[in-house]
Amino acid sequence: MISSLFIINASGDIFMEKHWKSVISRSVCDYFFEAQEKASSNEDVPAVIATPHHYLISIYHKQLYFVAVVQTEVSPLFVIEFLHRIINTFEDYFSDCTETSIKENYVVVYELLEEMLDNGFPLATESNILKELIKPPNILRTAVNMVTGSSNVSDTLPTGQLSNVPWRRSGVKYTNNEAYFDVIEEVDCIIDKMGSTVFAEIQGYVDSSVKLSGMPDLTMSFVNHRLLDDVSFHPCVRYKRWESERVLSFVPPDGNFRLLSYHIGASNLTAIPVYVRPNITIREGSGKFELSIGPKQTMGKLVEDVVVTSDFPKQVLNMSLTPNQGTYSFDPVNKTLRWEVGKINPQKQIPTIKGTISLQSGMPPPEANPAINVQFKIQQLAISGVKVNRLDMYGEKYKPFKGVKYITKAGKFQVRT
Amino acid sequence: MSDSKYFTTTKKGEIYELKADLNSDKKEKKKEAVKKVIASMTIGKDVSSLFPDVVNCMQTDNLELKKLVYLYLMNYAKSQPDMAIMAVNTFVKDCDDTNPLIRALAVRTMGCIRVDKITEYLCEPLRKCLKDEDPYVQKTAAVCVAKLFDINPQLVEDQGFIDQLKDLLTASNPMVVANAVAALSEISEASPSGSALFDLNSQTINKLLTALNECTEWGQIFILDSLANFTPKDEKEAQSICERVTPRLAHANAAVVLSAVKVLMKFMEMMNPTGDYIDTLVKKLSPPLVTLLSAEPEVQYVALRNINLIVQKRADILKHEMKVFFVKYNDPIYVKLEKLDIMIRLASQGNIAQVLAELKEYATEVDVDFVRKSVRAIGRCAIKVEQSAERCVSTLLDLIQTKVNYVVQEAIVVIKDIFRKYPNKYESIIATLCENLDTLDEPEARASMIWIIGEYAERIDNADELLESFVEGFQDENSQVQLQLLTAVVKLFLKRPQNTQELVQSVLTLSTQNSDNPDLRDRGYIYWRLLSTDPAAAKNVVLAEKPLISEETDLIEPTLLDELICYIGSLASVYHKPPSAFVEGRSNTRRALPIRSAGSGSASPEPSTPQKAPETTVIPTTPAPENDLLGDLLNLDLGPTNQQFMSPAPAAPPQQQDSSSFDLLGGGLDSLLDTQAPTQSSPAMVLGGPTPQAAHPPVAAAPPGSLGVLGDIFGVGTASGEFVAPKEVWLEAPKCKGLELKGTFSKKNNNYFMDMSFTNKAMQQMSGFAIQLNKNSFGLVPMSPLNISSPLNANQQIDASLQLVISPTHMQRMDPLMNLQVAIKNNIDVFYFSALIPMYLFCTPDGTMDKRYFLQSWKDIPSQNEAAFVLTNINLTTDAIQEKLAKNNIFTVAKRHVEGQDMLYQSMKLVNNVEILAELKVQPGNPTLNLAIKSKVVDVAASVHHSFLLILHG
Numbered sequence A: 001m002i003s004s005l006f007i008i009n010a011s012g013d014i015f016m017e018k019h020w021k022s023v024i025s026r027s028v029c030d031y032f033f034e035a036q037e038k039a040s041s042n043e044d045v046p047a048v049i050a051t052p053h054h055y056l057i058s059i060y061h062k063q064l065y066f067v068a069v070v071q072t073e074v075s076p077l078f079v080i081e082f083l084h085r086i087i088n089t090f091e092d093y094f095s096d097c098t099e100t101s102i103k104e105n106y107v108v109v110y111e112l113l114e115e116m117l118d119n120g121f122p123l124a125t126e127s128n129i130l131k132e133l134i135k136p137p138n139i140l141r142t143a144v145n146m147v148t149g150s151s152n153v154s155d156t157l158p159t160g161q162l163s164n165v166p167w168r169r170s171g172v173k174y175t176n177n178e179a180y181f182d183v184i185e186e187v188d189c190i191i192d193k194m195g196s197t198v199f200a201e202i203q204g205y206v207d208s209s210v211k212l213s214g215m216p217d218l219t220m221s222f223v224n225h226r227l228l229d230d231v232s233f234h235p236c237v238r239y240k241r242w243e244s245e246r247v248l249s250f251v252p253p254d255g256n257f258r259l260l261s262y263h264i265g266a267s268n269l270t271a272i273p274v275y276v277r278p279n280i281t282i283r284e285g286s287g288k289f290e291l292s293i294g295p296k297q298t299m300g301k302l303v304e305d306v307v308v309t310s311d312f313p314k315q316v317l318n319m320s321l322t323p324n325q326g327t328y329s330f331d332p333v334n335k336t337l338r339w340e341v342g343k344i345n346p347q348k349q350i351p352t353i354k355g356t357i358s359l360q361s362g363m364p365p366p367e368a369n370p371a372i373n374v375q376f377k378i379q380q381l382a383i384s385g386v387k388v389n390r391l392d393m394y395g396e397k398y399k400p401f402k403g404v405k406y407i408t409k410a411g412k413f414q415v416r417t
Numbered sequence B: 001m002s003d004s005k006y007f008t009t010t011k012k013g014e015i016y017e018l019k020a021d022l023n024s025d026k027k028e029k030k031k032e033a034v035k036k037v038i039a040s041m042t043i044g045k046d047v048s049s050l051f052p053d054v055v056n057c058m059q060t061d062n063l064e065l066k067k068l069v070y071l072y073l074m075n076y077a078k079s080q081p082d083m084a085i086m087a088v089n090t091f092v093k094d095c096d097d098t099n100p101l102i103r104a105l106a107v108r109t110m111g112c113i114r115v116d117k118i119t120e121y122l123c124e125p126l127r128k129c130l131k132d133e134d135p136y137v138q139k140t141a142a143v144c145v146a147k148l149f150d151i152n153p154q155l156v157e158d159q160g161f162i163d164q165l166k167d168l169l170t171a172s173n174p175m176v177v178a179n180a181v182a183a184l185s186e187i188s189e190a191s192p193s194g195s196a197l198f199d200l201n202s203q204t205i206n207k208l209l210t211a212l213n214e215c216t217e218w219g220q221i222f223i224l225d226s227l228a229n230f231t232p233k234d235e236k237e238a239q240s241i242c243e244r245v246t247p248r249l250a251h252a253n254a255a256v257v258l259s260a261v262k263v264l265m266k267f268m269e270m271m272n273p274t275g276d277y278i279d280t281l282v283k284k285l286s287p288p289l290v291t292l293l294s295a296e297p298e299v300q301y302v303a304l305r306n307i308n309l310i311v312q313k314r315a316d317i318l319k320h321e322m323k324v325f326f327v328k329y330n331d332p333i334y335v336k337l338e339k340l341d342i343m344i345r346l347a348s349q350g351n352i353a354q355v356l357a358e359l360k361e362y363a364t365e366v367d368v369d370f371v372r373k374s375v376r377a378i379g380r381c382a383i384k385v386e387q388s389a390e391r392c393v394s395t396l397l398d399l400i401q402t403k404v405n406y407v408v409q410e411a412i413v414v415i416k417d418i419f420r421k422y423p424n425k426y427e428s429i430i431a432t433l434c435e436n437l438d439t440l441d442e443p444e445a446r447a448s449m450i451w452i453i454g455e456y457a458e459r460i461d462n463a464d465e466l467l468e469s470f471v472e473g474f475q476d477e478n479s480q481v482q483l484q485l486l487t488a489v490v491k492l493f494l495k496r497p498q499n500t501q502e503l504v505q506s507v508l509t510l511s512t513q514n515s516d517n518p519d520l521r522d523r524g525y526i527y528w529r530l531l532s533t534d535p536a537a538a539k540n541v542v543l544a545e546k547p548l549i550s551e552e553t554d555l556i557e558p559t560l561l562d563e564l565i566c567y568i569g570s571l572a573s574v575y576h577k578p579p580s581a582f583v584e585g586r587s588n589t590r591r592a593l594p595i596r597s598a599g600s601g602s603a604s605p606e607p608s609t610p611q612k613a614p615e616t617t618v619i620p621t622t623p624a625p626e627n628d629l630l631g632d633l634l635n636l637d638l639g640p641t642n643q644q645f646m647s648p649a650p651a652a653p654p655q656q657q658d659s660s661s662f663d664l665l666g667g668g669l670d671s672l673l674d675t676q677a678p679t680q681s682s683p684a685m686v687l688g689g690p691t692p693q694a695a696h697p698p699v700a701a702a703p704p705g706s707l708g709v710l711g712d713i714f715g716v717g718t719a720s721g722e723f724v725a726p727k728e729v730w731l732e733a734p735k736c737k738g739l740e741l742k743g744t745f746s747k748k749n750n751n752y753f754m755d756m757s758f759t760n761k762a763m764q765q766m767s768g769f770a771i772q773l774n775k776n777s778f779g780l781v782p783m784s785p786l787n788i789s790s791p792l793n794a795n796q797q798i799d800a801s802l803q804l805v806i807s808p809t810h811m812q813r814m815d816p817l818m819n820l821q822v823a824i825k826n827n828i829d830v831f832y833f834s835a836l837i838p839m840y841l842f843c844t845p846d847g848t849m850d851k852r853y854f855l856q857s858w859k860d861i862p863s864q865n866e867a868a869f870v871l872t873n874i875n876l877t878t879d880a881i882q883e884k885l886a887k888n889n890i891f892t893v894a895k896r897h898v899e900g901q902d903m904l905y906q907s908m909k910l911v912n913n914v915e916i917l918a919e920l921k922v923q924p925g926n927p928t929l930n931l932a933i934k935s936k937v938v939d940v941a942a943s944v945h946h947s948f949l950l951i952l953h954g
Helices: A026-038 A076-094 A099-104 A106-116 A127-133 A139-148 A239-245 B003-007 B014-022 B027-042 B048-056 B063-079 B081-094 B100-112 B116-130 B135-151 B153-158 B161-168 B174-190 B194-198 B202-214 B217-228 B235-250 B254-268 B276-292 B297-313 B333-346 B352-362 B368-384 B386-401 B405-421 B427-435 B443-455 B463-472 B479-495 B501-513 B518-533 B535-542 B558-565 B571-575 B626-634 B659-663 B666-673 B704-713 B851-860 B878-887 B940-953
Strands: A002-008 A014-019 A048-050 A055-061 A064-070 A178-191 A197-211 A217-222 A231-233 A247-250 A255-264 A274-282 A286-295 A303-311 A316-323 A327-331 A336-344 A352-359 A372-379 A388-394 A401-415 B728-731 B739-748 B751-760 B770-773 B780-782 B797-806 B819-825 B830-836 B867-871 B891-898 B901-909 B915-922 B929-935
Touching (some): A002 A026, A014 A026, A014 A106, A055 A076, A055 B297, A064 A076, A076 B254, A076 B297, A106 A127, A106 B027, A127 A255, A247 A255, A255 B276, A274 A303, A274 A352, A274 A372, A286 A336, A316 A327, B027 B048, B027 B063, B048 B063, B048 B081, B063 B100, B081 B100, B100 B135, B153 B161, B202 B217, B235 B276, B254 B297, B297 B333, B297 B558, B297 B571, B333 B352, B333 B368, B368 B405, B405 B427, B405 B443, B427 B443, B443 B479, B463 B501, B479 B501, B479 B518, B479 B535, B501 B518, B518 B535, B728 B830, B739 B830, B851 B915, B867 B940, B878 B901, B878 B915, B915 B940
Parallel strands (some): A178 A401
Antiparallel strands (some): A002 A064, A048 A055, A055 A064, A178 A197, A197 A255, A217 A388, A231 A255, A372 A401, B739 B751, B891 B901, B915 B929
């Protein structure tokens, strides 16, 4: 199981270490640094590295590497999932997971890590249990603790720890009882030069924010559950009920959680919401760039927060462009073009950007044109057509506020040119 | 106020200040000091000198402070074992605390202190905690057993903790069960006695399955992993376990999903492979695997490595999901490379167009490694999907036109493989490849190009120049290139001996004399000896038909694959190696897939035994040259077949060489052929030095056969008037799957030949021809393998002349005497036939006899040895008959005219010195002749008659 954890920042400092078994010298990270040197970018460091006596399993998250050291034959996914859980917990506690936030809260971090893993075995990883054991820091409590001398470590056993609903503590009380669900769909696709779809799929999530008193038992049903044939559930969902009735039945965790994620493959995907028409020609010395983006099948909804980015080859020195909408920037160091388009108004003319590319003289023109990345957001639309039919609550007497929001986003939306 | 304040230091020295604070009376100050100590510890500072001061703070009712002190203890107890004893009392006391949280914390921390003296005190509290009424304490204690085992395994066994753990498997709380499973798995993994500790029976399995639904995601992983080690007693049990495991495939935790996949993949082995249930499982396995690919890149990587195994085991699981493996340009490189690999595994005729379009797209990306692998992938597609080969080749040619250096090199490497898979199909592109010769700077690409030039030397007009240009820089080349260059030059020489002797000499000298590389030297010596002793054998060896490569070369070997399937999700599955190969101190117990028991259901073959490849195409192996293998197949008793290559010389008939054919070889070669050079140990001396012309003219040592072969190369025809019987049909197309073979035997320059015409009357191409002769009366064996290099297309005819030599080891008396049994093999089948060799071929030119000797012999041979025959339909004059026979070494000793008839007394001598006498009665104008034959060896008569018929009718 997991023996040790090192957290390393982008400049290669190990600023945090934690050992669950005996202490392993941090020199073991040299193997990691070696691999990092070989990798062409930070993301390209291999996830599993073998060293003579240990295995280093790492993940990369917002300029930080979380490197776990294992000594025995373990499941690397187990470790990777656990590392992601650590990040989620830190984000939950400190609102984000950065070097600063970890350093500022190192005692809590250390207590959390100790509580999450015992001898390399996961102990308490559910956010609600951890929060009962170790209170999240906030300014008010720190001040109160200073005065009263009490601590943010609870001295009673968390109630959820052993119940068969470990994700929920008992005795939750809210004055406003509310349950909100966001159906988020991300469109992953690759579009080729000709504008036809090489590959497309939808990653969907139902993210929930449930603040309900007591032990509510919820059921959610969908209008077209047929679409949901590849799903992953939060442990609270009763699988049997889903299998037989296609109804999500669950006692929700308290607070924010991901109830469901689903995957819709190419066969069910009907529409790509936007089209992109790039026209890039690069010759020796100079080039032309023109790109327009417009709505395709959006069911009358507005496409917002549109951003187009593209990484140009190293020969490109600069770009001089004129957009008819939004603003653009070109980073001459990373050779990244970023065009923040904003909203696409179907009544107005189609957003277009065009201009010239200047290349380093003497260098041969690049072999291929850069791919283009598109981000966008469409409110009140689940592009796959997934729709929540009903949401009912049992087990409690009060009447909760309920709400479902739909949103479609670009996931890995790539256009080849 | 943030915790970062703990990192600031003061002038006086940090340790000193902390010490003062730790011993302060103020609780708050103490706590702050401990926090500072912990802070220093986390960033790797050594604060172990504060040990006694920190331990003093342990006795406190503040849980946070207690926890922090425990944290400190765990880190430093090992370096201060004597001091750690001070803490024992507090631990033991805490284990009896009323608060379960404190009990659990104490037992947990004690287990982490790896000091022998402390572990002794641990046993009692641990035993109590394992039976604690609170499941939280119980589950913590379960893990503690595993910790203790790590420190002192003997103690754990002696104290009976393992049995207590096993009892916990039936506990009512699922968390406790899960932790007990986790602890037991870790112990059995680490224990030398292996899994014996932890054998599951159907009852505990049931318990585990119940706990599976209720415990945490991590617990589910442990339970699933131990389920995977269980072997159900029959298909039904396996099915019911699978039934309860499949819901786990929809879990949000990727590790749970993969562990569930492992259980299912393993138990599927036990099920009826044609049953419905397996179909259902296959359908259920695909979506969760696809979902894993939308997770974080690290998860994707592990998933992809496992999918690689899964598709090799059961290709149908993901066969429709090709598109999810398409590469996005911002995927991390390690994900990209894995995706490529799987794309090729899933490539089939149906989706190859899509795959190729993608691969071509990738080949223009920026990342060099990825581009290279994409180009290789195109080659692998060509080899895997035959129908796509042409498309792949043209794609590769397009890529070569881009002139991007590494793309060109990579393309040439894969084109070499394509040539090896589809010989004689795409050679038209060689010219394009040669254009890029100068840009190749990587050893593998250079070696590949050299291989192509050598292999197709006969079709590349300037092959000699090309190779010569490489040879110039021979010493600067990488050894891989040198080896390839050596072989290629020898190939070139064997294919085009004119003007290449110097080249071959210089390469042989370079490799044997100027190289320190033993591989190169040895190969150089071997070629040199081969060329100098027996160029024909060299030809056999160097130009032997190579086995075709197939895509299977990159598959994991089936038994290893089966073992790895048992390790899905673990490190072994990432490295594609069994854990025993890389995990330290790991016991060598191998996991194996369960085998479907014979009693359960249908009598289908066990799925886990890899299917034997049909053995029709490749003939199983003896370590002999290829054509000999056929003999094995025929189960003919061939004896030591190698001998024909090793020592053909003594078997050769004592004939004088026809020196005209030798002259063509020129001066360079005769020294090469000279086996009489001073020593054998140093072939290097053979070349270059003056050849001792003394007793032996160089050529005498060479087997006559070799000259024949070389003569053949030069297209030397035979000018002799020896009779060649017309070809007769040996194999009939309708009976031999479309292959028609006509043939005859002939003698040219005192060498025996089997002249054959192969005609393909089938619709499909034929290739891979080989021939084998059974032992025969005169010991004829082929000089060289049948040389039909190009495949035989439909309705095409190829003539081949196979030179035969006499080998004493190959003699066996046949009945009829001149019968020769032959086997012909091609890619379709093996065919057998027998043909009669005309006896006159074996008549020696010195067969003429003195008249008196003839008379004496005639009398000496008893009359029962006389055989009489009637020859009909011969419209020849006596003189013509005489002349025809004489040309075939049947000599007329005397001629008499009696009663209007011509009596011809004739003699002949066979190569084995058997003398045959004949009396031929010819009546002018009458087409019927009477023949009487006498010989000491009676069986020859029929064959002689046959020969007479052939000669006189021909």
